[in-house]
Amino acid sequence: MKANSVFRLISICMALLICAVFASPVRVMAAEATVILGTAESFAVLAGSTVTNTGSTVISGSAGGDVGVWPGLAITGFPPGTISDGTIHAGDAVAQQAQTDLTTAYNDAAGRTVTADLTGQDLGGLILTTGVYSFDSSAQLTGTLTLDAEGNPDAAFIFQIGSTLTTESASSVVLINGAQYCRVFWQVGSSATLGTDSLFIGHIFALTSITATTGAEVQGQLLARNGAVTLDSNTITNGVCAAPTPTSTLSPTPSPTTSPTPTLTPTLTPTLSPTLTPTLTPALSPTPSPTLTPALSPTPTPSLTPAPSPSPTSAASDADDDIPQTGETGSYILIGLILLGLAGGLALFQRRMKTH
Numbered sequence: 001m002k003a004n005s006v007f008r009l010i011s012i013c014m015a016l017l018i019c020a021v022f023a024s025p026v027r028v029m030a031a032e033a034t035v036i037l038g039t040a041e042s043f044a045v046l047a048g049s050t051v052t053n054t055g056s057t058v059i060s061g062s063a064g065g066d067v068g069v070w071p072g073l074a075i076t077g078f079p080p081g082t083i084s085d086g087t088i089h090a091g092d093a094v095a096q097q098a099q100t101d102l103t104t105a106y107n108d109a110a111g112r113t114v115t116a117d118l119t120g121q122d123l124g125g126l127i128l129t130t131g132v133y134s135f136d137s138s139a140q141l142t143g144t145l146t147l148d149a150e151g152n153p154d155a156a157f158i159f160q161i162g163s164t165l166t167t168e169s170a171s172s173v174v175l176i177n178g179a180q181y182c183r184v185f186w187q188v189g190s191s192a193t194l195g196t197d198s199l200f201i202g203h204i205f206a207l208t209s210i211t212a213t214t215g216a217e218v219q220g221q222l223l224a225r226n227g228a229v230t231l232d233s234n235t236i237t238n239g240v241c242a243a244p245t246p247t248s249t250l251s252p253t254p255s256p257t258t259s260p261t262p263t264l265t266p267t268l269t270p271t272l273s274p275t276l277t278p279t280l281t282p283a284l285s286p287t288p289s290p291t292l293t294p295a296l297s298p299t300p301t302p303s304l305t306p307a308p309s310p311s312p313t314s315a316a317s318d319a320d321d322d323i324p325q326t327g328e329t330g331s332y333i334l335i336g337l338i339l340l341g342l343a344g345g346l347a348l349f350q351r352r353m354k355t356h
Contacts, residue, residue: 038101044238053077060084061238068095109187130155149179
């Protein structure tokens with residue numbers, strides 16, 4: 001086999017190794033789009049007729065802790081209930097506009113294309129990914145429902161419930177892998193009841209009424225279009241989705257700390273000198289040395305120069321000065337793979353030369 005053919009084989013092997021390291025699989029997941037709330041976004045609690053509270057309910061939220069009613073006028077129980085980050089809107093224009101936007105959001109959620117029909121199934125014990133899930137009539141949650149965003153922070157979960165939603169005592173909704181409670185929506189055809197000491201996540205859009213029994217905790221909103229919202233020593237937190245942070249993630253890339261140049265140069269020098277020098281000297285002597293130079297020159301040119309050096313002691317001392325620092329492990333693995341492919345190709349070349 002000619003030397004050019006051998007070096008061509010080596011180049012192909014090295015290219016394949018580099019592709020294998022850098023070409024990590026990317027999963028493209030089409031996330032269900034979120035529901036737009038409009039001005040209703042700032043309301044932790046919104047009712048059509050009345051809002052009634054008993055006990056030490058706490059209402060807050062970065063998206064707004066407003067409590068409102070329209071077209072009704074009655075909001076009672078504050079105090080002893082407390083409202084942070086919000087205002088009471090009893091039958092005013094702000095509550096009226098919020099009800100209008102709630103109707104739009106309700107219709108949007110109800111009109112989404114169904115991903116799976118869960119009619120007759122208990123939500124407890126299920127692990128659901130982004131999508132639209134429907135119930136022809138009532139829905140019930142006993143135990144734990146897990147919502148998995150699969151690493152996509154934009155993933156939305158929409159539940160279309162024909163009549164009632166009921167969660168049992170101590171039941172819970174759990175978010176994993178980047179799921180956000182501001183992207184969970186429950187469109188309820190009549191009324192919703194949250195069990196004692198339950199943990200509920202998401203925005204409830206109820207056509208009629210919503211009741212949160214004693215100690216129920218809600219991360220989201222309780223929004224009723226026509227009826228009442230009844231509270232009893234609850235915690236309601238109305239938050240917004242975390243803002244995307246591509247800038248902070250990408251900005252360190254050009255930093256000198258992440259540059260591959262200082263990592264590759266000192267690494268190849270001590271590696272090739274003690275391991276490949278004895279093999280390269282007899283193997284390459286009968287062939288023109290210029291053939292080897294262009295194959296390795298684009299990156300490791302400084303590596304081949306000290307290879308025939310008669311003083312490996314100095315190379316070893318240089319290696320001691322270049323001990324890898326924390327965070328450089330990935331680069332060393334890549335270099336090791338490339339050198340492994342190179343060594344295999346050179347061994348093949350040496351064997352071919354001996355047969356000739």
